[in-house]
Amino acid sequence: MAYNSTTGPHHHHPTTPASHSHGMGMDNMMMHMTFYFGFKNVELLFSGLVINTAGEMAGAFVAVFLLAMFYEGLKIARESLLRKSQVSIRYNSMPVPGPNGTILMETHKTVGQQMLSFPHLLQTVLHIVQVVISYFLMLIFMTYNGYLCIAVAAGAGTGYFLFSWKKAVVVDITEHCH
Amino acid sequence: MHFIFSDEVVLLFDFWSVHSPAGMALSVLVVLLLAVLYESIKVGKAKLLYQAAVSMSIPTIQLTEETDQDSLGSDSAPVSRTHLRWFFCHFGQSLIHVVQVVIGYFMMLAVMSYNTWIFFGVIIGSAVGYYLAYPLLSMV
Numbered sequence: 001m002a003y004n005s006t007t008g009p010h011h012h013h014p015t016t017p018a019s020h021s022h023g024m025g026m027d028n029m030m031m032h033m034t035f036y037f038g039f040k041n042v043e044l045l046f047s048g049l050v051i052n053t054a055g056e057m058a059g060a061f062v063a064v065f066l067l068a069m070f071y072e073g074l075k076i077a078r079e080s081l082l083r084k085s086q087v088s089i090r091y092n093s094m095p096v097p098g099p100n101g102t103i104l105m106e107t108h109k110t111v112g113q114q115m116l117s118f119p120h121l122l123q124t125v126l127h128i129v130q131v132v133i134s135y136f137l138m139l140i141f142m143t144y145n146g147y148l149c150i151a152v153a154a155g156a157g158t159g160y161f162l163f164s165w166k167k168a169v170v171v172d173i174t175e176h177c178h
Numbered sequence: 179m180h181f182i183f184s185d186e187v188v189l190l191f192d193f194w195s196v197h198s199p200a201g202m203a204l205s206v207l208v209v210l211l212l213a214v215l216y217e218s219i220k221v222g223k224a225k226l227l228y229q230a231a232v233s234m235s236i237p238t239i240q241l242t243e244e245t246d247q248d249s250l251g252s253d254s255a256p257v258s259r260t261h262l263r264w265f266f267c268h269f270g271q272s273l274i275h276v277v278q279v280v281i282g283y284f285m286m287l288a289v290m291s292y293n294t295w296i297f298f299g300v301i302i303g304s305a306v307g308y309y310l311a312y313p314l315l316s317m318v
Contacts, residue, residue, distance in 0.1 A: 033188055033291070034188055034190060034191050034192045034194075035190060035191055035192075138283070138286060141283045141286070141287070142286075142287065142290065144287075149283070152279070152283070153276050153279055153280050153283075154276070156275065156276060156279040157272050157273065157275055157276035157279070158272075160271075160272050160275040160276075161268065161269065161271075161272035161275075164268070164271070164272075165268060
């Protein structure tokens with residue numbers, strides 16, 4: 001089992017023989033649970049993608065940086081697409097009893113898209129892409145590799161800076177991890 | 179992997195290792211405050227953006243996302259004499275965004291430790307932070 005000499009203490013997950021006796025590959029027993037800086041034997045998302053040299057780590061840094069930037073741009077693009085396609089506004093007026101026995105007209109306004117319209121389908125596809133990329137970024141951050149985590153954070157900041165330049169007035173307060 | 183109740187955990191960094199109930203209580207408090215900070219940064223960023231846009235006389239829409247009118251503000255670029263101010267303001271916003279992203283990921287990694295006390299700390303911190311910060315959003 002390869003030992004990474006540039007990292008701190010590892011947290012080994014104990015594996016019980018009863019549950020892991022089906023010939024599963026044991027190559028991922030070393031999962032880091034604290035932040036470390038290193039570039040030897042870093043597995044990135046997929047089984048064939050292993051970083052072993054500084055050059056590969058630099059390439060991975062750039063790729064993750066661009067992925068995080070693309071994610072921020074995708075969020076902004078979806079917002080603007082949504083605003084441009086929300087043109088159907090329905091007004092419903094209904095009488096409600098008011099004070100002193102008068103009748104007031106209460107107007108409800110709904111803004112929405114049709115379900116099978118092209119903008120909504122496009123929004124759905126982009127939503128899937130956004131969810132997948134956000135989970136990829138989460139998994140990259142989960143490698144606890146300092147370089148890759150810095151790439152995610154820097155890419156997110158640069159993407160936000162570049163793409164929110166003019167879209168400055170609509171604020172999305174409901175976003176959490178996404 | 180599953181959630182466990184334990185007094186021992188190593189959180190995020192090598193030096194943050196907890197062995198005792200007192201240390202665990204302190205760690206839960208720190209994680210709770212981190213979650214409160216995360217929610218307040220979200221609200222603070224939105225308020226800062228709104229106040230900066232208002233102070234530079236850029237037409238804005240309401241803060242609570244009523245998208246029934248056309249996007250008044252997103253197509254008008256600020257005038258040239260406030261361009262530099264807008265640049266610095268937006269740069270500051272981006273830095274706050276980086277801090278928000280990093281804290282969000284830290285909270286995700288804290289929950290990933292699968293320690294139930296830490297998980298409760300994150301949840302309660304998010305609840306307290308939301309409760310305290312979101313009413314401030316509508317107080318312009």
